[in-house]
Structures are given as C-alpha cells and as structure tokens.
Amino acid sequence: MAMYDEISAGAVLYLKEEGPEIKYLILNYSYGHWDFPKGNIEAGETELETVFREVSEETGIKDIQIIEGFRQQIEYKYRKKSKLVNKAVIYYLAETKSRQVVLSFEHNDFGWFSFEHALMKLSFENSRKVLRNANNVLTCLYSN
Template sequence: MKNEHSVAAIVYNKDEYLLLKYEMGHWGLVKGNVENDENEKQTIIRELEEETGINDAQIIEGFRENYEYYYKFKGNLIHKTVNCLLIESNEKDVKLSYEHTDYEWLPYDRALERLSHENTQQILARAKNFISNQGA
C-alpha cells in the first residue's frame, strides 16, 4: 500500500471560511501533497496560491490537526495522512485553479453544513474554537 502525506488549511477572513468545490462535486479545503523537500508550511502556502491565487495570508501558529483516510487510485489502495493548518487571509479575491469548479466564503454555520466530509467538519469546528480562544 502506498502512503501519501498532504497538508490542508482552514482559510478564514474575519468571520468567513473559504471552501472549494472539487471536480467530483464535494466541498473541501485547500489541500495538496508535500513535494520534494518542502515542509508543511511551504506546502500549504504554495497550494493556497496555486489553488486560489491568494498570496496575502499568514499561518496561525499553534493550530495543527490531522486526519487519515484510504482511497483507491488505478486499482491501488492509498493511505493518505492530512495535516491541517490554520491560515488567516487578508484577501478574499479568489482565482480558481483547474482543480476546482467553485468557491465560497461562508460564515461558520454555513461552512460547516457545506463541507462534504465529517473529518473536515470536525477540524473546522476545532479551528473555530481555537480562533475564539485566541481572540483572533
């Protein structure tokens, strides 16, 4: 079985969270595989710019969650570990990459409903709690 390591981000601007619609129809987070000698922070900043065009953002220290899942690709079972960081964006103008068909900035309750997978819903809830406790 092949293992993959990805990094995802809860991206927020004030009281709204950025969700991306993937070609397969599900709504999720900015996410991508770690490449070459990148660290997680380098990966997610690169992915944020590639997938959304956003480059005025900062990683919020102290938040790191992870989840795992399995999927099949070309008949092979793949175990994916995703580490999730928190990013505050200073801009909301999104330029989607070819990987996505839509995006939305949504308040927490609507973002929670819109996310397609329970694991990302749980991480969004933890991020909201972290932001509230930090006064960010």
C-alpha cells in the same frame, strides 16, 4: 518509509471582516466534494511550504498568516485505480485579508462561508471536525 502513501498539507483559511464574523474558504473540487485548499507535499518541501504553495495555486491568495499552535492531521483511505491509498492530510489555520479568489483548474466553485454554513458545505466528517477545532481556537483568540 511512513505508513502513508500520500501526505498532503492544507489550510483552514479564514477572513475576518468588521465585527465578529469569521468567514471560511471552502473549495468545490472537480470530483464534486467541498473541502479546504490542500495538496501533496512535494520532495524537499516542509508542511508549511506546501500550505503556502497550494493555497496560492488553488486560490491565487498569497497573503496568508499562519495562526501558531494549530496543526491537525486527518487520515483516510481512497482508491486510486485498483490500489488502496493511505492518505494523511495536515491542516494549519491561516488568516488572509484577500477576498478575491482565482480558482485553479482543479476546482469548480468556492465560497466564503460562516462557520455554520461551512459545516453544512463540507463533504467529509473529518473536515468538519477540523473546522470545529479551528473555530474554537478563533473564538478564544478573538473573544479577548
């Protein structure tokens, strides 16, 4: 058994419109924090299957394309009732063409944000680090 009590997978989801501007999707969870779409990996699922399912469930977006070579894992602990939970989250980088978001009951709000605005919106430093790395990859990808 892994040292993690929970493993989630999610996506740094972005939209590229005309010109250089890249917008990132950040969700406002019902607990109040802002973060990327993600959720627990279910039995028998691969990480990527979880990413597609969770993005679809949480945002209604189904057309996502995974950008090869980006897989970032973050780890943290949180309390669930009185138990300390060791959590890992694996993020992939994915592009969509869909602007329209249909939020699940788990979320209050969402936004498509520029890199700088998304950095300010994200509640957790480990998520900001993932975003910085994703933005570096995309900057290289689109600068050719």
